[in-house]
Amino acid sequence: MTFTLYHHGSSVCAAKVRFAMAEKGLDWDGVYIDILKGEQFDPAYQKLNPKSVVPTLVHDGTVIVDSTVICEYLDQLAPDTSVHPTDPVERAQARYWTKAVDEDLHPACGAVTFVCSHRHTVLKNLGEEGVKKFLASTPPMSVTSNWKDLKDSYTRFGFDAPGAAEKVKLYDSYLQKMEAALEGGNDWLVGNTFSIADIAMTPYVNRLAMMSMRGMWENGRLPNVEKWFARIEALPNFKKCLIDWVPEDLTNDLRENGAKSWTEVANILEIEI
Ligand SMILES: N[C@@H](CCC(=O)N[C@@H](CS)C(=O)NCC(=O)O)C(=O)O
Incomplete structure (x- = not known):
């Protein structure tokens, strides 16, 4: 599985995904988007994330946005290291x-x-x-x-x-x-x-x-x-x-x-x- 995470240092949503991936032991490559310089408005990035926000996860070519959805998606891909309660x-x-x-x-x-x-x-x-x-x-x-x-x-x-x-x-x-x-x-x-x-x-x-x-x-x-x-x-x-x-x-x-x-x-x- 190859993951690319478009993220920014101080973004709370990006930090959530980085933390979840680390807890699940999933590695990723990063593309840093400086949202305080306006890099999220680059048309190429907007194609991935039309709301111009970070994070965006690309998994083997599939684009997933919204940090909570990303965390749920990752948990279904890797259920052995689930961070969601089973009860x-x-x-x-x-x-x-x-x-x-x-x-x-x-x-x-x-x-x-x-x-x-x-x-x-x-x-x-x-x-x-x-x-x-x-x-x-x-x-x-x-x-x-x-x-x-x-x-x-x-x-x-x-x-x-x-x-x-x-x-x-x-x-x-x-x-x-x-x-x-x-x-x-x-x-x-x-x-x-x-x-x-x-x-x-x-x-x-x-x-x-x-x-x-x-x-x-x-x-x-x-x-x-x-x-x-x-x-x-x-x-x-x-x-x-x-x-x-x-x-x-x-x-x-x-x-x-x-x-x-x-x-x-x-x-x-x-x-x-
Ligand atoms: N629902 C989205 C929200 C993402 C979001 O709001 N990201 C902020 C940083 S935490 C952002 O990219 N802001 C860009 C801006 O303010 O232009 C998610 O959970 O991923």
Whole structure:
């Protein structure tokens, strides 16, 4: 089996697939698409992924898009190393997590990341004209069906963009859901066994960590999430899939821009700092 993964270092969806493939022991060749430079808008890439998003998996010539679908596809190809629960109830519970990630958490993460950090990175690297072209190139049907307008608004107005504060609260509500799911000494989100639910949530918690926002769960706020993330960070595949693919300048941007945005985020969430 030959796999080619079109991906980007800081993309949460791409990180999910890299993590799932590593946990399943599947090797892949990578094509790096810099989504902060606009490489996803290359017509050749759009033929593979009409929404101009990463990741895209090509398996022996077959194109599969959408990270959750890719993970399910890979599990059917390689069932011996399944990361999906076999028990029907646990499978349903895991799907609640992946569905919620796709429908709610992912758009919230896109908003919060652009508002807190990416807007500064694209402005710094692309300049005013470059940013205009970058925003204009986003197809109407992209990360969400209104991502073009939202990305434009988050990039131009930051925390003043309509709905930005609600996205911070929505993001936080998923940490609260995790806290509840881990109650009673559960190490993992579903059935107390590491699964796709943990894989799917990892990039989103890690995004906040990389943006210097561990205060969303540390200092006694969400102790179960804190312990869960410590377990995740200790996994052998964590660093190579979630950290090492992010270029140094982007890692620095996320850390520094995120730290500058922390006061605003903490205010929205009424976290004392
Ligand atoms: N439903 C897709 C969403 C993919 C997605 O939103 N990818 C983001 C990065 S995590 C992207 O490529 N964004 C490009 C852009 O904002 O122009 C999936 O799960 O793969």
